[in-house]
Amino acid sequence: MPNVEEVNIRHFKKNANQFMIKKKPFQEIFNLYFHGKYSFEDFINTNVKDHITQHQFNQRTVLSVNKKLTEFHKFINVFVINKLDYDASVCFSYAKNTTVRNCLEPHKNNKYFLSTDISNFFGSIQSV
Numbered sequence: 001m002p003n004v005e006e007v008n009i010r011h012f013k014k015n016a017n018q019f020m021i022k023k024k025p026f027q028e029i030f031n032l033y034f035h036g037k038y039s040f041e042d043f044i045n046t047n048v049k050d051h052i053t054q055h056q057f058n059q060r061t062v063l064s065v066n067k068k069l070t071e072f073h074k075f076i077n078v079f080v081i082n083k084l085d086y087d088a089s090v091c092f093s094y095a096k097n098t099t100v101r102n103c104l105e106p107h108k109n110n111k112y113f114l115s116t117d118i119s120n121f122f123g124s125i126q127s128v
Helices: 004-014 026-034 040-045 067-079 100-107
Strands: 052-057 060-065
Touching (some): 060 067
16 A cells, blocks of 8 residues: 555646746656656666667567666646647647648648658667
8 A cells, every 4th residue: 555655746746737837957856756756866867778678579679668768758748748849730740639640631632742761760760
C-alpha cells in the first residue's frame, strides 16, 4: 500500500498544471516533480546514448529507452513541449489527439500528393 507521500507525488504529477500558479525556476519545478528521485545535475548531464538499447527486428533497427530517460522525456513533455505555441493548422506530428487523417484532410481535393519516407530517420539523429 502506498504511503501518503507517494500518493501526493502521484497526485502532483497527474495534476501538475493546476499547481503552476506562479512561474518557478526550471530546476525547482524539476525537483518538485521528481521529489529527489533524480538530481537536476543528472538530468542536465545525462548522456542519452547510455540509456538507449538497440534491438534488431528483421532488417530494422529499433531503439528503446530505459525508464529513467522515459521519465525525463515525460517531464520535458509536460513542462516544456506542451507549453509551446504552434500552428495547429499546419503542424500535426506528435501532437495530442491528431492522426494522419488530420494531416491529409486539407489536401484531399488536390490533384497530386507526395508521400515520402526518410530511411533511418531517428537512427540518423546525432547527439550534441
